[in-house]
Amino acid sequence: MATDEPHWQKIAKAKFESISKSIPEPWRLESFPSNEKQRDVTGDYIRQYLSREEVEITEAIATTVVHNTSTGRWTAEAVTKAFCHRASLAHQLTNCLHETFFHAAIEDARALDDYYSKNHKPMGPLHGLPVSLKDQFHVKGVETSMGYVGWLGTFEGKKGTGKEKVFESEMVKELRSLGAVLYCKTSVPHTLMTGETVNNIIGYTWNPKNRNLSCGGSSGGEGALIGLRGSPVGFGTDIGGSIRIPAAFNGLYGLRPSAGRLPYEGMANSMDGQNSVLSVVGPLAPSVGTLQLLMKSMLSQEPWLHDPLVHEMPWRDEKAVIPQDRKLSFAVLRHDGAVTLHPPVKRAIETVVHTLEKQGHKVIDWNPPSHKQGLDLIHKAWAYDRGADFRAAFELSGEPMAPQLANTYGVESMIEPPEDAVHIAGNNVAKREYQKEYMEYWNSTVELTGTGKPVDMVILPVAPFAAARPNSYLYYGYTSIVNLLDYTACTLPVTTVNKNVDKPDPSFKPVNSLDKKIMATYDPEIYDGAHVSVQLMGRRLQEESVLAVTEYVAGVLESINLHRL
Numbered sequence: 001m002a003t004d005e006p007h008w009q010k011i012a013k014a015k016f017e018s019i020s021k022s023i024p025e026p027w028r029l030e031s032f033p034s035n036e037k038q039r040d041v042t043g044d045y046i047r048q049y050l051s052r053e054e055v056e057i058t059e060a061i062a063t064t065v066v067h068n069t070s071t072g073r074w075t076a077e078a079v080t081k082a083f084c085h086r087a088s089l090a091h092q093l094t095n096c097l098h099e100t101f102f103h104a105a106i107e108d109a110r111a112l113d114d115y116y117s118k119n120h121k122p123m124g125p126l127h128g129l130p131v132s133l134k135d136q137f138h139v140k141g142v143e144t145s146m147g148y149v150g151w152l153g154t155f156e157g158k159k160g161t162g163k164e165k166v167f168e169s170e171m172v173k174e175l176r177s178l179g180a181v182l183y184c185k186t187s188v189p190h191t192l193m194t195g196e197t198v199n200n201i202i203g204y205t206w207n208p209k210n211r212n213l214s215c216g217g218s219s220g221g222e223g224a225l226i227g228l229r230g231s232p233v234g235f236g237t238d239i240g241g242s243i244r245i246p247a248a249f250n251g252l253y254g255l256r257p258s259a260g261r262l263p264y265e266g267m268a269n270s271m272d273g274q275n276s277v278l279s280v281v282g283p284l285a286p287s288v289g290t291l292q293l294l295m296k297s298m299l300s301q302e303p304w305l306h307d308p309l310v311h312e313m314p315w316r317d318e319k320a321v322i323p324q325d326r327k328l329s330f331a332v333l334r335h336d337g338a339v340t341l342h343p344p345v346k347r348a349i350e351t352v353v354h355t356l357e358k359q360g361h362k363v364i365d366w367n368p369p370s371h372k373q374g375l376d377l378i379h380k381a382w383a384y385d386r387g388a389d390f391r392a393a394f395e396l397s398g399e400p401m402a403p404q405l406a407n408t409y410g411v412e413s414m415i416e417p418p419e420d421a422v423h424i425a426g427n428n429v430a431k432r433e434y435q436k437e438y439m440e441y442w443n444s445t446v447e448l449t450g451t452g453k454p455v456d457m458v459i460l461p462v463a464p465f466a467a468a469r470p471n472s473y474l475y476y477g478y479t480s481i482v483n484l485l486d487y488t489a490c491t492l493p494v495t496t497v498n499k500n501v502d503k504p505d506p507s508f509k510p511v512n513s514l515d516k517k518i519m520a521t522y523d524p525e526i527y528d529g530a531h532v533s534v535q536l537m538g539r540r541l542q543e544e545s546v547l548a549v550t551e552y553v554a555g556v557l558e559s560i561n562l563h564r565l
Contacts, residue, residue: 008149008397012201015145015152019091019202022100027088035211040529041093042208046228049089050082057082062129062232062290069128072116076109076128080181083130083231087184090230094206096221098135098185099142105130105183112179124179125297131175132226132234134219135185136192136268138169144268147190147199150396156268157396169266171235171281174301186221186234191390192270192279193382194404195245195463195473197221204470207249209496210530213467216246222284223250233290237267239279240378241462241479244535247284247491248462251531253550254284254491255291256482258541262298263307271389276381276428277483278309288551291490292320295543311541319544322552329449330356331366333460338372339475339515342465342522344502348494348532352459355556364448366458369437371481377431378484384424387414403471431484438485442539457549458537464518466497466530472521474514482537489537490550494557496531499524 020028029049032038038045047055057065057079068074084102091097115123122128138144142165145151155163175182190199197205197220205220207213208228215224219236223246226234236243238256247254259278269279283294296315304310322328332353335341341349353363387409394401401410419427445454461478482489502524510516536553538546 008399011152012149015201019097023088027085029092039211040209042228046089054082054085058086058229061287063293065232066129070122076112079128080105080109080130084183087225087230090225090228094208094224095202096187096205096224098187100184101142102183104141105181109181122179127179129180130183131180132231133185134222134236135188136237137172138167139172139182140166140168146268147188148393149200149399150393157393170263170306178297186225189217191405192218196404196468198402198404200399207467212526213469213530216249218242220246222246226252226284233283233285233294235281235283237279237281240476240483243282243284244462244479244491248533249467251493252284252286253288253291255282256489257282257543258486258488260309260311261543263303263310265307274381274384277378288547288554292547316544320548322548327361329362329451329455331364331455331458333366336371336477338477339464339518341461343505344466344497344532345461348534351494352534355560359556362449368441371477374434374481374484375477377427378480380427384419386416386418435485459534460537462491462533462535466527466532469521474518486540487537488542488546489535490546491533491535492550492553493531493533496529497527499528
């Protein structure tokens with residue numbers, strides 16, 4: 001006898017269908033090939049569905065878009081429609097959207113055009129720039145589910161609050177005042193605590209460059225959407241790598257600022273109140289210049305006046321420039337003692353090191369305090385409540401937890417009582433002591449650089465792999481150590497996997513069982529063509545410097561690649 005479909009499943013299916021129906025009929029694809037038949041849907045593949053004008057608009061970087069909308073070359077309406085169209089295509093190819101509000105966006109764009117026509121000047125530094133948002137931002141007129149079925153029709157799981165579909169996050173208000181156009185919210189894994197984007201509403205969000213692989217997480221919808229140029233820039237969040245992972249997997253630049261640089265006020269979150277390691281908000285985009293534009297614009301709004309956790313720290317132009325005659329010093333982390341890098345990631349690291357050395361910059365080995373010690377501290381912080389926050393959200397609908405999360409938050413240790421104040425305080429003290437030890441190690445590199453200063457930046461992997469295969473993201477050590485330290489870091493796209501070059505290393509010897517398991521996921525045929533990135537890590541609250549150095553290194557890499565052509 002057939003069993004009835006669970007109620008949560010009916011709700012999830014209805015939501016998925018509503019997202020699909022929100023796409024205007026002319027933009028709906030009648031059919032498209034499976035992941036196996038068409039692994040790469042970027043570039044020429046997605047362009048076939050767009051007009052020449054739409055391609056020109058959507059493949060322009062944000063600084064170009066703003067220049068054109070602010071000088072009257074392009075209307076905000078034309079720009080908004082082009083990105084709405086491309087975002088619609090991106091969703092159909094990867095499952096990257098949770099919410100669309102195209103009609104409202106087009107009305108906002110028309111209002112910006114009217115303002116420009118009457119005043120002969122832009123509304124603000126982001127005039128007419130479409131900006132996508134991770135589904136943690138509250139935007140009037142649409143829901144914030146954060147991937148939970150039980151949050152649909154509520155405000156963060158609560159009914160009758162009066163905030164449903166009317167409340168807006170602080171950053172949303174500030175983006176509007178800067179002249180940005182908001183038009184969609186992107187997919188996340190429920191709980192936000194996995195590097196793959198999967199939930200019971202939209203299913204799995206795929207990597208558009210290689211649909212054998214994950215787009216990353218938890219800002220995975222942002223990564224996939226921007227990777228397909230369905231958005232010129234978007235905002236994600238990062239508590240263990242959730243900006244840098246999808247940025248890296250999709251060949252983008254993603255900035256993880258230190259806590260307190262940008263406003264998080266009024267956003268939905270997991271484990272709210274866990275303050276040992278704060279989630280931060282930051283931008284993802286195809287160019288460093290875009291990240292600089294968004295950071296500088298946001299800080300011009302003085303967010304410290306509306307978010308009590310934001311530092312009163314305007315954009316510092318003097319830190320955003322590297323003197324032309326200055327030689328930089330870098331350190332490189334090739335192995336953290338726990339997990340070995342896949343061959344393409346190893347090649348990317350060595351490419352950056354070799355390139356910098358050829359430019360006359362110093363690169364030393366990075367041998368910091370034990371990363372395992374630091375990772376143990378952040379893992380304790382993530383489990384203070386033993387998963388109570390997540391379980392409460394799942395219990396609202398009765399939906400199951402995705403396997404990627406059940407591996408961590410479904411284990412027996414999560415049934416133990418939550419940590420008490422004594423143990424939380426103890427973990428905070430241990431974290432502070434670890435941060436101090438790491439800081440002094442960084443200071444000590446002044447003896448090795450030859451510049452009279454400690455290293456400027458550290459080059460390290462984002463993950464052991466170019467991107468995760470489904471249900472195979474098993475180690476977050478290379479990103480989450482940055483969160484524990486609260487350092488600033490930015491991803492740097494380097495290359496793509498080449499199956500003829502990135503062959504398995506026959507001399508590989510695992511240092512532990514996890515290392516063996518992760519290396520076993522590497523298959524050159526499956527990974528061929530995937531983006532490969534690294535990250536540059538700077539000290540705390542050094543966003544301007546990190547972006548300046550990232551832009552410099554990216555420029556050197558690009559010039560060498562062009563020379564080879």
